[in-house]
Each structure stands twice: as structure tokens, then as C-alpha cells.
Amino acid sequence: MYDVCYLIYTNYNKVLLDKSDSIYYNTKWNSVYLKHRFVRDYMNNFLKNITRILTFIISLLLAYLIFVIGITNINSNNRKKHGEESLETSTPADATLLDAQNEVATSMDAETEAECRRMVEDIIDSSNAITVWEDRPKTELPTSVAIEMELIYQHPELPTGCESVALTMLLKYYGFELEKTTIASDYLIYGTNFVEGYVGNPFTSGGAGIYSPGLTRTANKYLNAQGSELNAKNVTGSTPEELYRYVSEGTPVVIWNTVYFLQNQPTGSSVKWGEKTYTWDNCEHCMVLSGYDLERNVVIVHDPIQGIMERDADGFWERYEKLGSMAIIIK
16 A cells, blocks of 8 residues: 555655646655655554564463473372382282271171161151061960050041041051141142042032041151151051051051041042052941951951041951052051
8 A cells, every 4th residue: 555655655756846836746655655655664663562462471381281291291200209109019908908908898888888778668658658577576476465555536626637647647557746737738649639648628518538558657747857766657458467567566556547437439530559459438438447356257447527436347348458459657
């Protein structure tokens, strides 16, 4: 650009030399040319300085990079050297100590794994799984047993809350202080699935109910809140003899049967839970199995509607099995 201006200036100057006012025009164009040349020189110097600065910065970065790589190599060589020296200077005693430490670590790992396994089994067992007591000692059952425990009626506060009240009777038997409505108000698990949670409202006549998996979780929710070492166990599937054995050992059982000892009324509503399928029964009713008499062939229950009742054992266990043989204990 500047060379073009200079060329224009030169050619124009030659033309003006033949004119009388050439001095005036020569002076004017000389001034323009000097201004453009000053700007050109300034820009060239500025670009040269920028280039020098960038070159200096790049050089510093390269030097720092080389320094870091060198330090890393030195540390790596030192670690390798010290490792070789440690191996060369190790003694049989060191090897023995190392083996002992490995054995201790292995033992601790095994113990920790076993403890974790037990904890997981306890959690599963206390919530949804069905407890099987295969290794319980088999002794002859007493002819008759009647556990003394407090009877609690569900009416009028909980017209459809038989499960909460049956659980309350069981908890009070183990010494816990709670009101009739404590479980239903603060601990009962609610839901739309009668196996997992209570369906409806137990404080009204329109409530439905809850089955053993959900009530087991409810019981453990309360026990954990009290800091108790006791656990609710879902013993669904137990035979009558197994339940008699619990009772003979002083362990009352929350159990499902029918209200007023009516015949079962199963519906088409079913829920598969684990390997078991639960069917809703319109006559389902929850109570506490508190005794039996083998000679008279009767069971004794604490019924939250009718009170302490004797039921024909054959009819009771027939209804129990049709409802899915659901039962809970606390240990």
C-alpha cells in the first residue's frame, strides 16, 4: 500500500515540475508520503516486538516441560533403585512377617465377608423373606398351652385395623409401651399393594388390610425406632405343628384367619411376591395365636374384634392355609 502511494507520488511529482506552482504541490505530497511511511514503520516495529515476546514465552514453556520430564525420570529411577535394594536386603524374618500379615488380612477379609453376609441375611429375613427353622430341636409338644397377654380391641378407633392391633398386642407382650393407634398412626406402611403395604385407611370402615410381608416390615420399623435387638420374622408357610411349637416356647404368633370364623372369600386380586402368590380374601382377619389344646383339638386366639376365643383346630388351619399360611413372630 505504501509503495503504491509512493509510486503515485513520484509520477504526479514529475507532472507538476512543468507547472508554475510545482513548489506548492511538491510540498503537499511530500507531507502525505511521510505520514504513510511513519505508520508503516511503526507497524513493522510493533509486529517484530510481538514476535520476540511470543518466541520468549514458547522458549520458557519448552524449558519447563523438559525440566518436569527430567524430574519424573529421576524419581522413577530412585523408586526402582530403592525397591531393588529392599528386595536385596530383605531377610527370612521379613518374609515370615509378611506372610503373617497376609494371613491376618485374609482372615479379617473372611470374617468381614461372613459378618456382611449375616447382616444381609438378617435384613432379608426380617423384611420380605420367609423364615425356615429347619434346625430347631424337635421335642414333644405340651398337650395344652395358654399364653397370658393383654387383649386389645380394635373398635372403635380402628374398625379395619386388625393387623395393627394384633401387632400391638404382640409388642406389648414383649414389654413395649405404646397406644392402640401408635402403629397405625406412626409406623404402619401404606401402599396400593396389600402385600407390601396397607391398602386404605384403618381408621375408617372402608379400609382393606395388609399381608405378612408388609406387616413384618412395619414391625421392624417400630423395633428399629426403639433401638431394640428384637426382630420380626415372617414365618409364612409354617405348619400348624411349627406354630404350636412357637407357642409352647412362649412365643405368640400374629396369624391371618377369617373374621367371625367365616368361610374364606378369595377374590380375583392376586400379587406375586418373590416365589409366592398372594390372593386377597374379603374375609381376611388378623389375630394372635396365643394357645392350643391338643386333646380338645382347639386353638386359642386373641381376636381384636371378638376377644379371647377358642376355635376348632381343623377349621382354623383350613382357613389359615387358604389365606396363604401367613404368620409373624418376634424373636
